[in-house]
Amino acid sequence: MKLSQIGMQRLLRISGALIVLGLIVEIVSLLWFHPLAFVLFAFVGVVLIGFGIVVYLASLVFVVSPQAENRQ
Amino acid sequence: MLGLTGILIALIVLTIVLAVFFLVRPSATAGSAGKILAFVALFILPVLCVGGGVSAHMQRSEQTKFCISCHAMEPYGRSLYVDDPNYIPAQHFQNHRVPADQACYACHADYTIYGPFKDKLRGLKRVYMQYVSTPPAHITIPGGYDNNQCLHCHNGARSFEENPVHQAIMASIVSNQMSCITSGCHDTVHNVASLGHVKFWRPAQ
Numbered sequence: 515m516k517l518s519q520i521g522m523q524r525l526l527r528i529s530g531a532l533i534v535l536g537l538i539v540e541i542v543s544l545l546w547f548h549p550l551a552f553v554l555f556a557f558v559g560v561v562l563i564g565f566g567i568v569v570y571l572a573s574l575v576f577v578v579s580p581q582a583e584n585r586q
Numbered sequence: 587m588l589g590l591t592g593i594l595i596a597l598i599v600l601t602i603v604l605a606v607f608f609l610v611r612p613s614a615t616a617g618s619a620g621k622i623l624a625f626v627a628l629f630i631l632p633v634l635c636v637g638g639g640v641s642a643h644m645q646r647s648e649q650t651k652f653c654i655s656c657h658a659m660e661p662y663g664r665s666l667y668v669d670d671p672n673y674i675p676a677q678h679f680q681n682h683r684v685p686a687d688q689a690c691y692a693c694h695a696d697y698t699i700y701g702p703f704k705d706k707l708r709g710l711k712r713v714y715m716q717y718v719s720t721p722p723a724h725i726t727i728p729g730g731y732d733n734n735q736c737l738h739c740h741n742g743a744r745s746f747e748e749n750p751v752h753q754a755i756m757a758s759i760v761s762n763q764m765s766c767i768t769s770g771c772h773d774t775v776h777n778v779a780s781l782g783h784v785k786f787w788r789p790a791q
Contacts, residue, residue, distance in 0.1 A: 522612070523613060523615075524612075526609075526612035526628070527608075527609055527612055529608075529628050530605045530606065530608045533601070533605045533628060534602050534606055534609065536632070537598050537601055537602050540635060540636075540639050541595055541598055543639070544591055544594065547646075547651075547655060548655055549655060549656045549713055550717075551643070552706070552709075552710075553713060555639055555643055556643075559636075559639065560639075563632050563635070563636055564636075566605075566632065567628065570624075570628040570629060571629070
């Protein structure tokens with residue numbers, strides 16, 4: 515399946531979910547005073563937030579909005 | 587520190603609220619205001635939260651209580667309370683020659699532009715050894731203890747520079763050819779193996 519076929523709204527949902535999960539992990543890492551907290555933040559939280567941002571940017575770049583399609 | 591972490595957590599909660607809004611109602615991006623809000627909620631604010639998180643974690647790892655929260659470092663933390671002025675770290679910690687809440691960082695940090703990141707990578711390697719591979723029986727500093735860590739504070743200090751012993755070997759000290767702590771001059775450092783036989787200082791509450 516091509517990215518453009520998934521639809522902007524679905525990509526926004528995926529992006530939002532990934533960012534929310536990543537931010538919850540970041541809050542846990544900030545409240546947990548342990549050397550593993552940084553590992554949790556860097557390898558789980560940042561990765562989830564990063565993927566969420568990439569999916570959001572991909573939705574802007576690759577998905578053609580219905581308005582743009584109508585104009586063509 | 588708690589104040590900054592509190593502000594960061596408030597920012598994260600705000601970002602979560604906005605991200606949940608677009609998770610529930612992605613159709614809100616149909617209008618231009620919705621598009622701008624989505625850009626802020628799903629790009630600008632998460633980037634700020636990650637940056638704030640990196641900064642908060644870097645600052646936290648400078649704290650003495652963070653270093654000794656690691657099981658392997660616990661005896662090194664106890665050695666700061668040895669009641670013997672010959673113990674160099676204990677003497678510095680107890681007399682506030684280094685900030686007591688950043689005692690480990692003050693003497694072990696790499697004072698270069700990317701020093702904190704190099705230290706963090708070294709710390710991650712230790713975490714890997716502790717939880718995945720085999721932790722070493724004795725903790726050692728790769729390449730030995732650099733005199734520059736001492737000179738960062740002592741260089742230029744009157745008591746250090748006017749000391750005749752230091753004056754005689756200053757070139758060797760500065761070039762790191764003669765170690766401050768392993769050359770026989772200031773060789774009582776953490777000595778964690780002997781902690782069972784020493785007296786400890788109890789700070790007044």
